[in-house]
Amino acid sequence: MINTSRLMKTINESANIGKLSRGGICRLALTDEDKEMRDLYIQWLENIGLQVSIDDFGNIYGRKEGKNPDAAPVLIGSHLDTQPEGGRYDGILGVLAGLEVLTALNESGVTTDRPIVLINFTNEEGSRFEPPILGAGGLAGHFDKEFVYSRTDREGKTFLNELKRIGYHGSEGNRIQNSHCYLELHIEQGPVLEHKGLDIGVVTGIQGMDWLEVKITGQSDHAGPTPMSMRKDALYVTSKIIQLLQDTVVSQNEEATVTIGRLAIKPNSINCVPGEVIFSVDVRHSDDSVKEQLCQTIIEKMSITAAAEKVSIEINKIWETSASRFSEELIDVISETSDELGYTSKKMISGAGHDSKYMNEITPTAMIFVPSVDGKSHCQEEFTSEEAIEKGANVLLNTVYKLANA
Amino acid sequence: MINTSRLMKTINESANIGKLSRGGICRLALTDEDKEMRDLYIQWLENIGLQVSIDDFGNIYGRKEGKNPDAAPVLIGSHLDTQPEGGRYDGILGVLAGLEVLTALNESGVTTDRPIVLINFTNEEGSRFEPPILGAGGLAGHFDKEFVYSRTDREGKTFLNELKRIGYHGSEGNRIQNSHCYLELHIEQGPVLEHKGLDIGVVTGIQGMDWLEVKITGQSDHAGPTPMSMRKDALYVTSKIIQLLQDTVVSQNEEATVTIGRLAIKPNSINCVPGEVIFSVDVRHSDDSVKEQLCQTIIEKMSITAAAEKVSIEINKIWETSASRFSEELIDVISETSDELGYTSKKMISGAGHDSKYMNEITPTAMIFVPSVDGKSHCQEEFTSEEAIEKGANVLLNTVYKLANA
Numbered sequence: 001m002i003n004t005s006r007l008m009k010t011i012n013e014s015a016n017i018g019k020l021s022r023g024g025i026c027r028l029a030l031t032d033e034d035k036e037m038r039d040l041y042i043q044w045l046e047n048i049g050l051q052v053s054i055d056d057f058g059n060i061y062g063r064k065e066g067k068n069p070d071a072a073p074v075l076i077g078s079h080l081d082t083q084p085e086g087g088r089y090d091g092i093l094g095v096l097a098g099l100e101v102l103t104a105l106n107e108s109g110v111t112t113d114r115p116i117v118l119i120n121f122t123n124e125e126g127s128r129f130e131p132p133i134l135g136a137g138g139l140a141g142h143f144d145k146e147f148v149y150s151r152t153d154r155e156g157k158t159f160l161n162e163l164k165r166i167g168y169h170g171s172e173g174n175r176i177q178n179s180h181c182y183l184e185l186h187i188e189q190g191p192v193l194e195h196k197g198l199d200i201g202v203v204t205g206i207q208g209m210d211w212l213e214v215k216i217t218g219q220s221d222h223a224g225p226t227p228m229s230m231r232k233d234a235l236y237v238t239s240k241i242i243q244l245l246q247d248t249v250v251s252q253n254e255e256a257t258v259t260i261g262r263l264a265i266k267p268n269s270i271n272c273v274p275g276e277v278i279f280s281v282d283v284r285h286s287d288d289s290v291k292e293q294l295c296q297t298i299i300e301k302m303s304i305t306a307a308a309e310k311v312s313i314e315i316n317k318i319w320e321t322s323a324s325r326f327s328e329e330l331i332d333v334i335s336e337t338s339d340e341l342g343y344t345s346k347k348m349i350s351g352a353g354h355d356s357k358y359m360n361e362i363t364p365t366a367m368i369f370v371p372s373v374d375g376k377s378h379c380q381e382e383f384t385s386e387e388a389i390e391k392g393a394n395v396l397l398n399t400v401y402k403l404a405n406a
Numbered sequence: 407m408i409n410t411s412r413l414m415k416t417i418n419e420s421a422n423i424g425k426l427s428r429g430g431i432c433r434l435a436l437t438d439e440d441k442e443m444r445d446l447y448i449q450w451l452e453n454i455g456l457q458v459s460i461d462d463f464g465n466i467y468g469r470k471e472g473k474n475p476d477a478a479p480v481l482i483g484s485h486l487d488t489q490p491e492g493g494r495y496d497g498i499l500g501v502l503a504g505l506e507v508l509t510a511l512n513e514s515g516v517t518t519d520r521p522i523v524l525i526n527f528t529n530e531e532g533s534r535f536e537p538p539i540l541g542a543g544g545l546a547g548h549f550d551k552e553f554v555y556s557r558t559d560r561e562g563k564t565f566l567n568e569l570k571r572i573g574y575h576g577s578e579g580n581r582i583q584n585s586h587c588y589l590e591l592h593i594e595q596g597p598v599l600e601h602k603g604l605d606i607g608v609v610t611g612i613q614g615m616d617w618l619e620v621k622i623t624g625q626s627d628h629a630g631p632t633p634m635s636m637r638k639d640a641l642y643v644t645s646k647i648i649q650l651l652q653d654t655v656v657s658q659n660e661e662a663t664v665t666i667g668r669l670a671i672k673p674n675s676i677n678c679v680p681g682e683v684i685f686s687v688d689v690r691h692s693d694d695s696v697k698e699q700l701c702q703t704i705i706e707k708m709s710i711t712a713a714a715e716k717v718s719i720e721i722n723k724i725w726e727t728s729a730s731r732f733s734e735e736l737i738d739v740i741s742e743t744s745d746e747l748g749y750t751s752k753k754m755i756s757g758a759g760h761d762s763k764y765m766n767e768i769t770p771t772a773m774i775f776v777p778s779v780d781g782k783s784h785c786q787e788e789f790t791s792e793e794a795i796e797k798g799a800n801v802l803l804n805t806v807y808k809l810a811n812a
């Protein structure tokens with residue numbers, strides 16, 4: 001069993017890096033805060049004698065040798081980066097629970113047959129550099145190196161320059177070459193487990209998601225002498241579109257989600273009619289054909305609204321993923337392990353993307369979810385109880401133990 | 407008569423300071439660009455032998471002595487600052503036309519009875535430091551010094567520190583003490599003169615305007631696993647409010663305007679449900695009681711919408727002005743002068759605020775408008791023809807000549 005207070009100590013210590021006023025964290029990928037967290041994390045890896053290496057995407061590996069060093073290792077991982085106003089668990093729970101798993105195995109003098117490698121993936125959130133899951137996607141060969149390196153944040157800084165700046169530009173030779181499987185513990189980030197009063201989510205896959213970037217161009221004008229009838233107000237048209245999208249999605253499909261999460265207006269001056277608005281649209285559904293149909297409807301409705309309002313519109317699909325289906329075998333092992341430990345569980349699909357999404361493309365993959373209080377995540381209020389964390393980490397430990405000896 | 411090509415030369419030269427890609431200007435108050443413009447402008451004042459002084463609000467005075475130095479001077483003025491994506495004429499036309507008036511008088515060897523003082527007022531636009539017309543309002547005693555000095559931009563920089571930083575923190579003793587009247591030439595910034603094919607607007611007053619700052623607080627959440635029914639999306643509610651305000655104003659009163667010009671969302675991350683939105687509301691109408699009633703309706707509608715959507719709302723009135731009525735005598739002098747010059751003109755009220763608004767509180771004041779092509783202003787497309795500028799500057803010259811000898 002894992003040592004919960006030791007695990008909570010690292011979680012609490014990590015929560016000081018990028019701490020916000022209401023207890024949440026801002027530790028965007030490849031910022032100074034990310035560097036500080038990585039430096040501390042590497043100390044922790046070295047403290048328990050892991051062999052540390054860094055690849056050319058800044059992914060950090062900590063390897064515990066197996067009896068058979070040539071056997072394909074069991075991989076565990078998640079991410080240390082957060083949203084701009086993120087919580088204390090999204091991502092880092094999986095990394096630090098992995099660290100605790102390896103610490104507990106060491107303490108018990110256990111050496112598994114297979115090596116175990118713990119991975120921190122770079123830029124999972126996608127909030128600074130779009131799209132998300134860049135480090136895992138790069139490792140899995142889903143994104144090529146040029147694509148990853150050239151991603152830019154909203155100040156025009158590139159992934160590559162920022163990676164070098166914080167000193168985490170490792171070598172391509174360090175990318176993990178072979179693996180037996182990949183496991184990830186994560187908070188659910190939704191309300192299902194809590195509502196059903198369950199301990200563990202056995203994650204069977206991840207729903208598909210599309211990201212659009214939309215630019216509405218009207219005409220900037222003076223807020224005073226310009227009559228309402230002469231305006232081409234890009235924000236007014238955007239507000240129409242936001243209503244329309246939400247109402248369409250809510251009325252057409254109970255399970256689908258649509259989110260306008262990022263929005264900027266120009267010239268953004270109190271006495272100017274807005275001439276330009278750029279915003280993002282995030283569309284998700286577990287059924288790819290439903291999602292695609294919905295996305296098509298959304299694009300059509302936006303275009304019709306813009307034409308009716310005589311403003312121009314530009315729509316770009318900036319990310320598109322289909323639903324992922326995890327390994328049946330791993331799903332069964334996690335399910336059994338949870339049962340053996342006496343925990344209640346449920347198979348479920350994930351509404352959020354994870355590093356597992358792209359790891360699933362190169363190795364058998366599955367995930368373990370623990371409940372999120374009120375289903376909240378990507379906010380400072382995000383919370384998961386110590387008891388829930390303990391159960392999740394124990395499922396991870398025992399699943400890893402089985403797989404590393406199989 | 408004024409020398410149009412000499413005037414256009416200064417206008418074109420000024421348009422290089424803060425120049426934007428589509429020909430517009432970004433020369434926000436008390437920035438490096440404002441300093442560069444002020445430095446060049448002071449050279450121009452000194453080149454024609456004016457006596458230059460700067461007051462404690464950074465207002466710049468250029469004085470041409472009269473035959474009777476003790477007589478109350480005729481003041482002319484406007485502003486050198488612009489919107490973030492402003493045009494080449496809003497503000498600076500009045501200042502440089504004033505410079506041309508004094509240059510033309512000098513050239514003709516004319517010394518008027520009264521001194522003439524040309525003023526550049528600080529922060530007319532209100533885009534960097536809210537509210538607008540701070541320099542003129544400070545001079546007129548409408549705003550006290552502590553209020554003006556403590557205004558902060560969106561990065562938290564104060565008016566006073568920025569005034570000192572650019573080296574334009576002059577002395578209180580330099581504030582102009584007495585005056586015969588104040589005159590301001592400005593572009594109309596609306597479509598009326600152009601639509602009616604007229605040369606000159608004789609401005610009889612300025613409509614009242616209220617500025618509100620509204621903060622909607624919902625709940626930030628994850629864009630994926632959070633069902634639509636569980637969200638408290640602050641941007642969705644804001645989009646409802648934007649629709650409602652515009653539809654209310656358009657349906658209730660043809661003449662009123664409402665503008666949401668500034669808006670920021672938090673956390674502003676592509677995969678986060680927006681938890682907070684802060685936006686401005688600008689409400690204008692020439693009749694104060696209509697404006698007040700409209701403002702009240704808007705506040706009520708916003709509050710009802712927020713309550714229905716279960717988000718919290720905070721509404722602050724950050725600026726409020728009633729309608730201004732300019733000096734009848736000056737209005738008549740301008741009107742007659744325009745007629746004498748053979749120009750067509752019309753009495754009209756201004757939809758925009760101007761330095762004249764607060765100067766009107768301490769001295770007889772009136773304004774001269776020239777047409778704006780397509781009524782556009784507060785945008786890079788803002789344009790007024792050379793011919794129109796010539797006519798406006800000639801009305802200014804001849805009006806000033808009369809008043810400075812009266």
Ligand SMILES: NC(=O)NCCC(=O)O
Pocket residue numbers: 090124125126132351352353354628629630677
């Ligand atoms: N787990 C998580 O929050 N990932 C970010 C990618 C997404 O938006 O789903």
Ligand SMILES: NC(=O)NCCC(=O)O
Pocket residue numbers: 222223224271496530531532538757758759760
């Ligand atoms: N003239 C002008 O654009 N002034 C700014 C103040 C306002 O918004 O009316």
